[in-house]
Amino acid sequence: MPYQIVVCGSLVPDPLQTLEPVQGPAGPALKNEMMLPAWLDPWAGHALYEAAHLARQQPGSQVTLVSLGPKAKLQQVMMTVAQKVPFAWVALDGAAGGFTDPAETAAALAEAISALPGLNPAQLLVFGGWESATRGAGVTLQTVAERLGIPDVFLGVDELKVLPDGALEVLERIEAGRHLISRCAGPPAVLGWATGNLPEPKNNPQIGMANMRGVLPALQKARPVQIGAAGVTFASVTLPKQLRQTRTVKDASPDQIAAELIAWFKS
Amino acid sequence: MQTLLYLTATETDGSLGQPALEALGAAASLAAALPETTLLAGLVGAQVQPAANQIASCGAKRFLAVTGTDFAASRYASDAAAAAALIQASGAMLVVAPGTARWLRCLPGVAARVGGRADTHLTALEVVNGQVHAHRWYYRQRMEGVFTRAQRPWLLLVDPGSQPAWSGLPGQAVLEPLAVTLPDHARRTTVTGIREPAADAQTIRPDAKLLFVAGAGWTKKQADGQTHVPEAERLIRDFLRLSRASLGSSKSLVDLGGEGQAVLSFLSHLNQIGQTGATPRHPKGLATCCHGEEPHTVGWRFINERRAISLDPNCGWARGKADVLYVADAFRVMDRVNALLAGEANV
Numbered sequence: 259m260p261y262q263i264v265v266c267g268s269l270v271p272d273p274l275q276t277l278e279p280v281q282g283p284a285g286p287a288l289k290n291e292m293m294l295p296a297w298l299d300p301w302a303g304h305a306l307y308e309a310a311h312l313a314r315q316q317p318g319s320q321v322t323l324v325s326l327g328p329k330a331k332l333q334q335v336m337m338t339v340a341q342k343v344p345f346a347w348v349a350l351d352g353a354a355g356g357f358t359d360p361a362e363t364a365a366a367l368a369e370a371i372s373a374l375p376g377l378n379p380a381q382l383l384v385f386g387g388w389e390s391a392t393r394g395a396g397v398t399l400q401t402v403a404e405r406l407g408i409p410d411v412f413l414g415v416d417e418l419k420v421l422p423d424g425a426l427e428v429l430e431r432i433e434a435g436r437h438l439i440s441r442c443a444g445p446p447a448v449l450g451w452a453t454g455n456l457p458e459p460k461n462n463p464q465i466g467m468a469n470m471r472g473v474l475p476a477l478q479k480a481r482p483v484q485i486g487a488a489g490v491t492f493a494s495v496t497l498p499k500q501l502r503q504t505r506t507v508k509d510a511s512p513d514q515i516a517a518e519l520i521a522w523f524k525s
Numbered sequence: 526m527q528t529l530l531y532l533t534a535t536e537t538d539g540s541l542g543q544p545a546l547e548a549l550g551a552a553a554s555l556a557a558a559l560p561e562t563t564l565l566a567g568l569v570g571a572q573v574q575p576a577a578n579q580i581a582s583c584g585a586k587r588f589l590a591v592t593g594t595d596f597a598a599s600r601y602a603s604d605a606a607a608a609a610a611l612i613q614a615s616g617a618m619l620v621v622a623p624g625t626a627r628w629l630r631c632l633p634g635v636a637a638r639v640g641g642r643a644d645t646h647l648t649a650l651e652v653v654n655g656q657v658h659a660h661r662w663y664y665r666q667r668m669e670g671v672f673t674r675a676q677r678p679w680l681l682l683v684d685p686g687s688q689p690a691w692s693g694l695p696g697q698a699v700l701e702p703l704a705v706t707l708p709d710h711a712r713r714t715t716v717t718g719i720r721e722p723a724a725d726a727q728t729i730r731p732d733a734k735l736l737f738v739a740g741a742g743w744t745k746k747q748a749d750g751q752t753h754v755p756e757a758e759r760l761i762r763d764f765l766r767l768s769r770a771s772l773g774s775s776k777s778l779v780d781l782g783g784e785g786q787a788v789l790s791f792l793s794h795l796n797q798i799g800q801t802g803a804t805p806r807h808p809k810g811l812a813t814c815c816h817g818e819e820p821h822t823v824g825w826r827f828i829n830e831r832r833a834i835s836l837d838p839n840c841g842w843a844r845g846k847a848d849v850l851y852v853a854d855a856f857r858v859m860d861r862v863n864a865l866l867a868g869e870a871n872v
């Protein structure tokens with residue numbers, strides 16, 4: 259059965275960068291936020307690769323990536339993401355930082371999804387990362403589901419299987435390293451992905467060329483959206499007292515270290 | 526007068542687990558600290574009377590319940606219907622719930638349904654000048670924010686492990702059942718089971734005192750120019766068996782599996798700690814053959830005492846991320862640790 263797979267995915271600062279909070283005009287922000295190199299949000303990336311994998315298995319399926327972020331940054335991130343897997347792209351130009359309210363992001367995403375031409379709920383699967391690496395809230399996708407009237411939501415998904423009768427078998431992460439197994443009658447459904455099972459695809463210049471034909475027009479069409487955190491007042495945003503006084507033990511024998519560790523385990 | 530609803534699901538036996546009791550502790554303290562606030566309890570599950578009795582003395586004025594087989598399993602549509610009904614029936618403007626996988630999935634959607642907002646992964650709740658302030662981390666545990674919110678109902682999901690659990694005397698609570706009829710579309714999903722490793726192969730142990738992290742160094746060429754993956758596997762397995770520690774991993778090590786290299790057979794992405802992995806809570810953590818880079822160590826935010834064994838004296842752990850760094854060969858150290866632990870076990 260062909261699916262319409264819509265993936266919600268935006269960008270995050272490179273995790274190897276030092277992040278520092280500052281007070282901006284509308285609340286907290288990151289120091290030099292617009293200068294920080296950006297990446298595709300990792301769990302949203304897994305959702306995108308899983309979407310492309312499912313689309314390959316189900317002929318006639320389409321993947322549409324919907325991204326809400328500052329236009330210039332989206333353009334930068336698309337240069338690599340576009341080379342990974344084939345997709346159509348819809349961009350919304352707005353804030354994507356950690357201090358925005360996921361409910362506002364979700365409202366803009368749901369509006370963009372409902373405006374997709376030829377949308378058919380009987381084929382619709384909405385994917386995304388189960389949490390962003392910015393807010394880390396895990397709120398956006400359920401809010402999108404409610405706004406689109408989709409009754410089935412799965413979060414922390416590591417596996418999706420289409421069963422012979424068209425039902426979906428979904429494995430979600432639950433406590434203590436276990437997975438909950440559910441069977442859903444079929445689309446529409448919303449799935450927030452954890453890591454899944456696929457490695458990151460290698461860059462493929464041919465896919466990149468095909469995707470880029472759609473990327474520039476999508477950027478030009480990117481609608482500005484106002485995303486903030488109305489109603490939220492931050493009292494403080496602080497970095498943790500990070501540094502410990504590390505004691506470096508250099509010349510101890512394995513026996514000495516082992517004895518010290520055992521004493522520590524028991525303390 | 527305002528109402529604060531403590532909302533939770535019961536375990537299969539109808540009782541409340543540790544995360545639920547922790548959220549109750551937070552809810553009860555908040556209700557006590559806020560002016561003119563009444564605490565109510567909302568319980569969801571196949572049967573909830575044991576849970577209500579368990580917390581009969583928590584100070585809740587009423588115990589509302591949505592029960593029945595439809596509400597036994599963790600399913601978005603039925604959980605959302607139950608939670609929305611409880612919030613609406615209670616008239617609560619504040620809702621406190623445990624941040625379990627079940628409620629993290631459902632309550633953000635419920636917030637949208639009841640016209641409110643949900644905040645997740647809260648690590649502390651306090652009252653400042655009569656207002657609720659919530660603490661949570663941003664950018665994957667890199668910075669901590671404290672905030673308040675104007676929207677109501679405000680659904681507050683408390684991170685398990687972050688609060689002291691409520692304790693008090695059991696009693697006989699009077700339940701007020703709420704009838705919730707599920708529409709057909711809420712039954713499109715059925716929970717068919719749980720996949721988990723066999724008990725002796727389960728390496729993720731949230732209650733363990735110690736987190737043991739394995740890094741990619743275990744699979745790298747060692748001083749003799751060879752890799753020693755089977756030996757690494759044996760040493761780690763033996764240590765987990767003898768110490769009952771929980772096993773974490775760096776991303777580089779779990780990713781090797783996807784790239785077709787020899788890798789430790791019992792590791793999966795569920796073990797991964799860090800930016801794109803888990804942020805578990807344990808009193809102590811020992812990192813081995815791991816470089817301690819920032820995307821990994823952000824996952825150690827809630828590990829109190831930290832030690833590391835690495836050959837590299839300039840690794841990330843040396844730079845203020847661990848309390849103690851042993852510059853040593855983890856193969857040799859863990860071999861001795863296991864010998865000592867095995868010796869103790871045989872005494």
Ligand SMILES: Cc1cc2nc3c(=O)[nH]c(=O)nc-3n(C[C@H](O)[C@H](O)[C@H](O)COP(=O)(O)OP(=O)(O)OC[C@H]3O[C@@H](n4cnc5c(N)ncnc54)[C@H](O)[C@@H]3O)c2cc1C
Nearest residue numbers: 740741742775776777799800801802814816821835836855
């Ligand atoms: C978007 C993004 C997300 C990421 N998310 C995560 C994440 O969630 N979790 C994560 O872990 N990483 C994450 N990373 C990767 C991270 O930056 C590091 O690359 C990774 O943590 C390195 O893993 P490692 O320390 O095990 O391996 P390495 O960097 O290869 O280090 C191996 C260490 O083992 C030591 N060693 C070797 N042999 C021995 C021995 N016999 N005894 C003692 N020590 C020995 C070496 O000296 C070295 O220090 C992410 C990166 C990006 C870009």
